[in-house]
Amino acid sequence: xxxxxxxxxxxxxxxxxxxxxxxxxxxxxxxxxxxxxxxxxxxxxxxxxxxxxxxxxxxxxxxxxxxxxxxxxxxxxxxxxxxxxxxxxxxxxxxxxxxxxxxxxxxxxxxxxxxxxxxxxxxxxxxxxxxxxxxxxxxxxxxxxxxxxxxxxxxxxxxxxxxxxxxxxxxxxxxxxxxxxxxxxxxxxxxxxxxxxxxx
Amino acid sequence: xxxxxxxxxxxxxxxxxxxxxxxxxxxxxxxxxxxxxxxxxxxxxxxxxxxxxxxxxxxxxxxxxxxxxxxxxxxxxxxxxxxxxxxxxxxxxxxxxxxxxxxxxxxxxxxxxxxxxxxxxxxxxxxxxxxxxxxxxxxxxxxxxxxxxxxxxxxxxxxxxxxxxxxxxxxxxxxxxxxxxxxxxxxxxxxxxxxxxxxxxxxxxxxxxxxxxxxxxxxxxxxxxxxxxxxxxxxxxxxxxxxxxxxxxxxxxxxxxxxxxxxxxxxxxxxxxxxxxxxxxxxxxxxxxxxxxxxxxxxxxxxxxxxxxxxxxxxxx
Numbered sequence: 183x184x185x186x187x188x189x190x191x192x193x194x195x196x197x198x199x200x201x202x203x204x205x206x207x208x209x210x211x212x213x214x215x216x217x218x219x220x221x222x223x224x225x226x227x228x229x230x231x232x233x234x235x236x237x238x239x240x241x242x243x244x245x246x247x248x249x250x251x252x253x254x255x256x257x258x259x260x261x262x263x264x265x266x267x268x269x270x271x272x273x274x275x276x277x278x279x280x281x282x283x284x285x286x287x288x289x290x291x292x293x294x295x296x297x298x299x300x301x302x303x304x305x306x307x308x309x310x311x312x313x314x315x316x317x318x319x320x321x322x323x324x325x326x327x328x329x330x331x332x333x334x335x336x337x338x339x340x341x342x343x344x345x346x347x348x349x350x351x352x353x354x355x356x357x358x359x360x361x362x363x364x365x366x367x368x369x370x371x372x373x374x375x376x377x378x379x380x381x382x
Numbered sequence: 383x384x385x386x387x388x389x390x391x392x393x394x395x396x397x398x399x400x401x402x403x404x405x406x407x408x409x410x411x412x413x414x415x416x417x418x419x420x421x422x423x424x425x426x427x428x429x430x431x432x433x434x435x436x437x438x439x440x441x442x443x444x445x446x447x448x449x450x451x452x453x454x455x456x457x458x459x460x461x462x463x464x465x466x467x468x469x470x471x472x473x474x475x476x477x478x479x480x481x482x483x484x485x486x487x488x489x490x491x492x493x494x495x496x497x498x499x500x501x502x503x504x505x506x507x508x509x510x511x512x513x514x515x516x517x518x519x520x521x522x523x524x525x526x527x528x529x530x531x532x533x534x535x536x537x538x539x540x541x542x543x544x545x546x547x548x549x550x551x552x553x554x555x556x557x558x559x560x561x562x563x564x565x566x567x568x569x570x571x572x573x574x575x576x577x578x579x580x581x582x583x584x585x586x587x588x589x590x591x592x593x594x595x596x597x598x599x600x601x602x603x604x605x606x607x608x609x610x611x612x613x614x615x616x617x618x619x620x621x622x623x624x625x626x627x628x629x630x631x632x633x634x635x636x637x638x639x640x641x642x643x644x645x646x647x648x649x650x651x652x653x654x655x656x657x658x659x660x661x662x663x664x665x666x667x668x669x670x671x672x673x674x675x676x677x678x679x680x681x682x683x684x685x686x687x688x689x690x691x692x693x694x695x696x697x698x699x
Contacts, residue, residue, distance in 0.1 A: 217698045246695040254695070289663040292629040317684040335666050338674040339629050345685055359698050366695045372684040 201284035202294035203263030209352035281318035287330040317368035391507030402500025406467035460501035586613035594653035
């Protein structure tokens with residue numbers, strides 16, 4: 183969960199990009215890394231196979247504008263989408279504050295999207311978390327392709343809670359920052375409400 | 383779907399029938415003629431009403447033809463119990479006349495009441511054999527099939543649309559198949575009545591390659607393959623809708639074949655239980671808009687909190 187250092191006046195939050203294999207999670211981080219001010223970002227750490235498959239996870243530290251005198255840092259992670267790396271996905275989810283669920287919009291990937299979303303719920307549940315309490319957005323990626331399914335069906339299958347959803351294209355950056363800003367805003371709002379409740 | 387009586391049901395049937403025979407025989411042998419003097423027509427009426435009530439309670443939507451068949455079946459069972467009781471009575475008292483004993487077991491008030499009760503008890507496990515009458519879309523599909531015989535016996539040549547000759551069976555099959563394929567954590571909302579008659583066209587060429595060998599008659603399969611570019615299979619929405627949430631729409635071979643003209647399926651058929659995938663890209667674009675409408679839901683607390691404040695934390699450079 184988010185850490186607040188009152189001495190250093192610093193807030194640190196963890197955002198995880200989750201989704202099935204090859205849906206564009208790493209592409210999201212790469213685009214964010216390429217289009218962020220240099221002094222507000224760290225190095226993009228990525229451990230991938232020669233076939234550009236994420237082997238462990240990608241990591242990108244970002245610093246947002248100061249809010250109420252606090253420096254706000256976000257650590258962006260991706261998970262490996264391949265089914266066999268579930269223990270890694272579970273590990274990455276530990277202490278998560280917000281999730282960007284990246285869907286592959288292609289017809290033949292919708293089932294994988296659903297399975298990945300259920301896997302996310304299951305892995306969160308193993309830590310006692312739930313999507314009822316952890317802010318998340320859904321990004322319908324690869325909207326530039328021709329064999330894509332309509333967003334209303336993806337919403338029907340994945341986004342039944344009707345949380346914010348974005349039609350995106352991670353390669354050309356469409357709605358990449360919008361998704362990030364939305365989930366970060368929700369994470370901060372969630373932190374504030376928890377602080378007001380006294381549960382943080 | 384094949385209906386069959388469970389092992390427990392068979393056991394219950396024989397237990398009730400056997401007990402009925404013994405008790406009826408006992409009552410016949412010990413009953414006093416003057417114990418109950420009820421007019422015969424009242425007994426017959428009460429008996430018929432008892433059968434009717436039992437059948438209507440067990441299968442509320444039973445069709446009329448099966449109602450008549452059911453009453454006849456229970457009556458036959460009751461007569462068999464009476465005959466059994468007569469046989470037992472003759473074993474105990476060999477001096478009795480066989481015809482008289484049988485008639486007495488059949489008509490005397492006490493043995494009669496006993497045999498009726500046990501006949502009802504014995505026929506209870508058999509109620510699963512009575513099909514339910516289906517209301518809504520599938521009923522209409524059946525009637526459409528009846529009014530368009532050319533669809534049922536249609537030639538594989540040319541473009542044509544197939545109906546559902548056995549919609550009731552298909553509906554049961556599909557729901558069972560969907561449940562076995564993937565348990566749905568969130569059940570799909572029931573389909574509104576006006577959508578139950580909607581049908582989705584699936585090109586035969588899409589499903590043909592998935593059909594296991596030996597389910598279509600070889601001569602038909604050859605012709606069907608040649609003409610499969612133009613053929614469409616019409617599948618009721620009520621089969622598809624419950625599976626939409628799973629992003630995987632499947633139909634069993636048996637169910638699919640029921641939408642093809644009669645005589646196409648090989649008998650005996652192997653591989654009827656196998657599942658055929660219906661491609662999402664074929665099905666989803668044909669769905670009425672309202673099928674994919676999500677139920678209104680209250681947003682989570684964090685979403686509400688975020689909506690109160692708009693902030694841009696990161697900007698593209």
